[in-house]
Amino acid sequence: MSAMDKKIDATEKEVLAEIVKWTQKQGMKGAKGGWKEFLDFYDERLGSSLSDPSRRTVDTLAAFLKTFTNDEDLKFLAKVMQCHSNRKAVVELSKSSPDLxxxxxxxxxxxxxxxxxxxxxxxxxxxxxxxxxxxxxxxxxxxxxxxxxxxxxxxxxxxxxxxxxxxxxxxxxxxxxxxxxxxxxxxxxxxxxxxxxxxxxxxxxxxxxxxxxxxxxxxxxxxxxxxxxxxxxxxxxxxxxxxxxxxxxxxxxxxxxxxxxxxxxxxxxxxxxxxxxxxxxxxxxxxxxxxxxxxxxxxxxxxxxxxxxxxHKDVPETEQDKLLLHAIPVDVPKEGLLNIFPKEFKIEFKAKENARGRKYSVFAIFKNRQKANEAFERLQGDEQQDSGGRPQKLVTIQLSTGLTANLYVRKMVCAGSPDQSTSLEKKLAKVEELINKSKKRKTDMVITEELAEPKTNSDQCTNHVKEIKRLKQELCQKDDEIQNMQKILSALTRKHGL
Missing domain, CATH: 3.30.420.10 (Ribonuclease H-like superfamily/Ribonuclease H)
Known part of the structure; x- marks a missing residue:
């Protein structure tokens, strides 16, 4: 039994079918021609009318692979077979004994x-x-x-x-x-x-x-x-x-x-x-x-x-006036990117350091954050999120050669994140709002307690007393919250010199 026979005997149909598909993609031909030519010769009844390898028997798939005798072809088939067999064996081991x-x-x-x-x-x-x-x-x-x-x-x-x-x-x-x-x-x-x-x-x-x-x-x-x-x-x-x-x-x-x-x-x-x-x-x-x-x-x-x-990482305000253009094919000149945005936007391109392989990235720098956001919204393309949760769009551009190219345009801030320049103001406003609400609640509870009149019905009186005690307890908790909020407000104010 040849080395190829042994490998085939140890390999399942799914793997063999994948290998035959690989030979089709590579245009490989054995002693009886390519896959479809082999089927016309091997199967007189169906011929190549049933050419899907996954619907053929193990014997048919193996017979086709045995028609390859060229050393280079055999090396190729052995490598592909080894790769698929390895992965199949790893997956099958997990399925056969998951508890172990x-x-x-x-x-x-x-x-x-x-x-x-x-x-x-x-x-x-x-x-x-x-x-x-x-x-x-x-x-x-x-x-x-x-x-x-x-x-x-x-x-x-x-x-x-x-x-x-x-x-x-x-x-x-x-x-x-x-x-x-x-x-x-x-x-x-x-x-x-x-x-x-x-x-x-x-x-x-x-x-x-x-x-x-x-x-x-x-x-x-x-x-x-x-x-x-x-x-x-x-x-x-x-x-x-x-x-x-x-x-x-x-x-x-x-x-x-x-x-x-x-x-x-x-x-x-x-x-x-x-x-x-x-x-x-x-x-x-x-x-x-x-x-x-x-x-x-x-x-x-x-x-x-x-x-x-x-x-979410804070993005400095100076970075928020940018959009990142990435996954740009290297044969797309930077000048060709200028047509992505309307002319009223002043853009300066700056190369990104970690360009890789056949793609590169640049920053489009605008006058301010608002202009950058407007430019992103005007772009035609499906909006999605990158791996870091930042909004981006897949954009198709027309090149001067008449060809088209695809690239991504991405915001610098994660989806749902507030603009960094206004985040502090919003934090301070939220703290002040909570303090004011707590103070108003405290006043309302005092008035409620003063207006509470004893009732002749003892059950009602008991219920009112319990309610007042509960409100007093809640008031104490609110007082603690106010003190904590005031400390936060003071710390934020000192930190940012407001």
Whole structure:
């Protein structure tokens, strides 16, 4: 029995059907031609009239795949088969014995079942440079609780792609397993030093390549080790590595107010109780890998089943006169963006530092906050919220070439958040309103008590006395509230010099 026969025997119909679909997308042809040509030859009764692979038998799917004999085709099919088989095995293990799942395996499944998983982890793993890790022959690999956390730093290359320049890996004890600078081996357009902390000088004399890192990771992940990371898909895409058993820390915590994808910095503050890094400081690859592992260990130990609430960050008034234009294709010139807004708005564009890959971002700066809000409201496009709860619209623009391009225009303040310039005034007004209401209530209760006349009916008198006592008690509580509110008012007034 050939190696391909063994793989096919061990693979289920669903996986085989997916692989056949892949061959169709790639236009691959075996000894009997493509999929439909093969069906016309193989099935005299139905032929290609029933071409949906998922509706064909395992024997038919396997027979088609066996028509591929070219070495390159076989490598491609083996890689795709390995990838689908790995993920299928992980999911099936969870379904077959959910009560026996370890906490680590539950987090793996939580990641795989997340609504954003199909979108974020749809990789071109069939490509030549991609590596698909193996889970091993036994079920022991599928049940392993060993974990390793990873983080990478990437630079923007002149061809528009991203390349890894640093990789750090730690185990569950936070012991460093890999800490390497990587030579991108192609021209770099932007080192993003303010973010990565890496410059051209740091990479002088570095011989470690992406292929070297891939080999190291294959060894580290052998035996079914679970790979941990925050927004791990970004790292795996840059590393060109597919691994089935993963935990994405941006997926495993419940977030209040919708499917917001939290940042590593926010999670560290809310879950671990400390700041990941100072504001404006560059990333530290090793710190980020350790932070991701700590988050997983905290989730395993404490559960964190409740929804995490991230407070809306105050946006300085100077930032509220801006709109962010992001996910702009690199072939769209900045001049072409001027047509998005009416001419009466004076706009200055300022590049955003963390532009990534084939997209870039700019700020549109207006005369004031009101003008920015008006410009956003006039935009044609479906309004939605970004991962941070800020309103944004998907906008289509016409280019001078006659083509169209899509991009997002986003406000700086979260939906439902008050304008920062007026928030203090509203707080002060609210405190004063509550104080005045409490004072009026106090006066009304005094008058009520003075006007209360004794009744001949003893039951009525008793009821009135009880009511008066209750009102007195409530009055005391209101007095305490007034004192506290006055303290708040005084503190706010002193703080802001009002």
């Amino acid at each position: 799942e370890s906490p680590q395996q539950k987090l793996v499944c939580l990641t795989l079942e997340h609504p954003q998983y199909p979108l974020n982890y749809s990789f071109p793993f069939h490509s030549e440079e991609w590596v698909v890790t193996k889970l091993g022959k036994s079920s022991k690999a599928l049940k392993s609780n060993a974990m390793a956390a990873i983080d990478c730093e990437m630079v923007l290359c002149e061809d528009g792609t991203e390349a890894v320049v640093k990789v750090c890996v730690v185990d569950h004890n936070l012991e460093v397993k890999l800490n390497e600078l990587v030579n991108p081996n192609k021209a770099v357009a932007d080192y993003r030093t303010d973010i990565t902390g890496i410059s051209a000088k740091d990479l002088c004399g570095i011989n470690c390549s992406l292929a070297d890192v891939q080999e190291s990771l294959k060894k580290l992940l052998s035996g079914g080790t679970i790979l941990v990371g925050h927004s791990l898909s970004n790292d795996l895409r840059a590393l060109k590595l597919y691994h089935a058993r993963i935990i994405d820390t941006s997926f495993i915590f419940k977030i209040l107010d919708g499917p917001r994808k939290p940042s590593l910095k926010d999670l560290c503050k809310s879950v671990l109780g400390h700041e990941l890094r100072k504001e404006g400081a560059p990333h530290n690859c090793l710190d980020d890998a350790c932070a991701a592992m700590k988050l997983v260990l905290a989730k395993i130990e404490h559960g964190f089943e409740h929804a995490i609430v991230f407070p």
